[in-house]
Amino acid sequence: MALLQEKKQEIIGAYQVHETDTGSADVQVAMLTERISRLSDHLKTNKKDHGSRRGLLKMIGQRKQLLSYIMKQDNDRYRQLITRLGIRG
Numbered sequence: 904m905a906l907l908q909e910k911k912q913e914i915i916g917a918y919q920v921h922e923t924d925t926g927s928a929d930v931q932v933a934m935l936t937e938r939i940s941r942l943s944d945h946l947k948t949n950k951k952d953h954g955s956r957r958g959l960l961k962m963i964g965q966r967k968q969l970l971s972y973i974m975k976q977d978n979d980r981y982r983q984l985i986t987r988l989g990i991r992g
Contacts, residue, residue, distance in 0.1 A: 906937060918987075928969045928976075929984055935966040936988050 906914075911934065915925055918933040942959045946952060974981040985991045 906934065906941075910937070918984075928973050929980070932966055932969050932973070932984060933988060935962050935969070936990060938962060939966065 914933045914937060915930055918929045919925070920927045920929055924930060939959065939962050942955060942962070946956060946959065949955070970981065970985070973984060
């Protein structure tokens with residue numbers, strides 16, 4: 904269920920903060936959001952896959968922590984990021 908290299912590069916290009924950025928909190932949140940959406944689709948068809956459900960919950964918690972960090976650092980950047988990703992409302 905890992906993301907393909909092309910998809911990762913596309914996400915990094917869209918959400919990077921500066922030219923050589925590959926691991927900022929913004930990029931990590933965008934990657935987690937993509938993985939969460941793919942895993943959610945998987946769980947819709949495989950309802951008894953409890954191992955993947957646990958992994959999904961861990962990813963959601965990790966994304967929540969990263970979003971909290973971004974909100975503490977720069978509230979405007981946080982609002983812009985959640986709007987671009989279409990999460991939280």
